[in-house]
Amino acid sequence: MTPRTAPGAARPVTPASILAARLESLVGRAGGTGLEDELREVRDLAVGLDPYVESMTSPESPALADLAAATAAFDWRDASGSLEQEMLSGHVEGRFLAMLAHATRARRVLEVGMFTGYSALALAEALPDDGSVVALELDESVAAFAQEQFARSSAGRRIDVRVGPAAETLRALAGESFDLVFVDADKAGYADYLETVLTTGLLAPGGLVCVDNTLMQGQPWAGPDTENGRAIAEFNAAVAADPRVEQVVVPLRDGITLIRAVS
């Protein structure tokens, strides 16, 4: 397992940022090879991508910026399970999810895997006053952390947190339906969560499912071979072969797959 980073010192966890860090390191070691200038150009292309995308995207709300800062300032090395600051989706992905909520005119949103609540709050901010986000989280302490943040913003009152294993909470939600579902919990559980959402009426007719980390740091095509990489590779292949759905993999951050039911 990768050691958790000190507060504020996030490590690269997306294909683009990993590529940028690797190229930075290669530039540092390229002296005398004759490849320095070319490598620098390639490095600049990779290193500038995320900051450029971020600077051209509408800014995050003060409440989201505060939540991200509180998450980065917390020392996750003492936290339970595998929680780490890098789990937070962040500015551009939050805007993307909010844009999807607007575009689909979502009123009811379900999130599977909340962490400190960044995506839940980004989605809640995009909903009408009578809208709601039901956010599922396994870890009681991180759920409490998120709820403290939600209490500071008016959109936070639209978020209903349910603590427990998502598989159980999803079954307990039978009878409810959601216009937009964001899946971002344990990768080994993804196939089960999608199946439950598609087959039990949780996804409203015409609803959209968004699944995070479907590029999993590039592991499905470039390795290394890890448990999460295998889980995502299997999940992606199963979705690609599933005639019940249509999907597109968006290479934003660590990959988001958008899925809709077609039969």
Ligand SMILES: C[S@@+](CC[C@H](N)C(=O)[O-])C[C@H]1O[C@@H](n2cnc3c(N)ncnc32)[C@H](O)[C@@H]1O
């Ligand atoms: C990647 S983080 C979610 C990040 C969050 N959506 C965001 O955008 O900031 C994954 C979260 O899923 C939670 N989780 C893991 N397994 C779970 C399970 N079986 N049921 C519910 N939540 C789970 C973890 O505790 C963690 O907080």
